[in-house]
Amino acid sequence: MGTLFTESQKFNLPDADIVYYPQLFDQEEADSLFSHLKKSIAWQQDDIKVFGKVYPQPRLTALYAANEKPYGYANIVMQPKLFSKELLRIKTKVEEHSPVTFTTCLLNLYRDGQDSNGWHADDEKELGKNPIIASVTFGQERWFHLRYKKDKAIKQKILLQHGSLLLMAGTTQHFWQHQIPKTAKKIGERINLTFRVIT
Numbered sequence: 001m002g003t004l005f006t007e008s009q010k011f012n013l014p015d016a017d018i019v020y021y022p023q024l025f026d027q028e029e030a031d032s033l034f035s036h037l038k039k040s041i042a043w044q045q046d047d048i049k050v051f052g053k054v055y056p057q058p059r060l061t062a063l064y065a066a067n068e069k070p071y072g073y074a075n076i077v078m079q080p081k082l083f084s085k086e087l088l089r090i091k092t093k094v095e096e097h098s099p100v101t102f103t104t105c106l107l108n109l110y111r112d113g114q115d116s117n118g119w120h121a122d123d124e125k126e127l128g129k130n131p132i133i134a135s136v137t138f139g140q141e142r143w144f145h146l147r148y149k150k151d152k153a154i155k156q157k158i159l160l161q162h163g164s165l166l167l168m169a170g171t172t173q174h175f176w177q178h179q180i181p182k183t184a185k186k187i188g189e190r191i192n193l194t195f196r197v198i199t
């Protein structure tokens, strides 16, 4: 079961460094990792505070890491659980395409088209100055939207497919925001893993 060769795609966008690998995992391996993660991850639904009002987050999440450092964003502070051997296997595979060793993985489970992730940048202080974020998709493919902060008419859509990897590096998180929009279509579940370095 070697890695299939599939062309990577580098996006030519201002102040961004974004590369997409459509098939980090082949179909069979991606199917089996999806079912494994669906049942073994400690999925939780946190509340988020937006302009003083509290809402349940429109997706389930979980935090795993190689250390015990918490990760906080949008009024939530998450304490990690230790990486499982499958998460370490995925991490090792991702690191073949990345110059850094990741410490932490934030996972998202989008249960259907009404689950989403609003406009944001991964620019929390504990991620460091020019963070490398590696985002892996299993299950339902979803659109990933990017918009340039200085001119929101400059944007990019990327279809994140089953078994794919998206790498964001350089100044991407300073100059760009991203989101996973809702869709009215009847669609299945998607698991997303975002590997990060938290020091």
Ligand SMILES: O=C(O)CCC(=O)C(=O)O
Pocket (backbone or CB within 6 Å): 106, 108, 117, 122, 135, 144, 160, 178, 180, 192, 194
């Ligand atoms: O689900 C995705 O592809 C994006 C997740 C994301 O942006 C995040 O967790 O910060």
Ligand SMILES: [Fe+2]
Pocket (backbone or CB within 6 Å): 120, 121, 122, 178
């Ligand atoms: Fe993000």
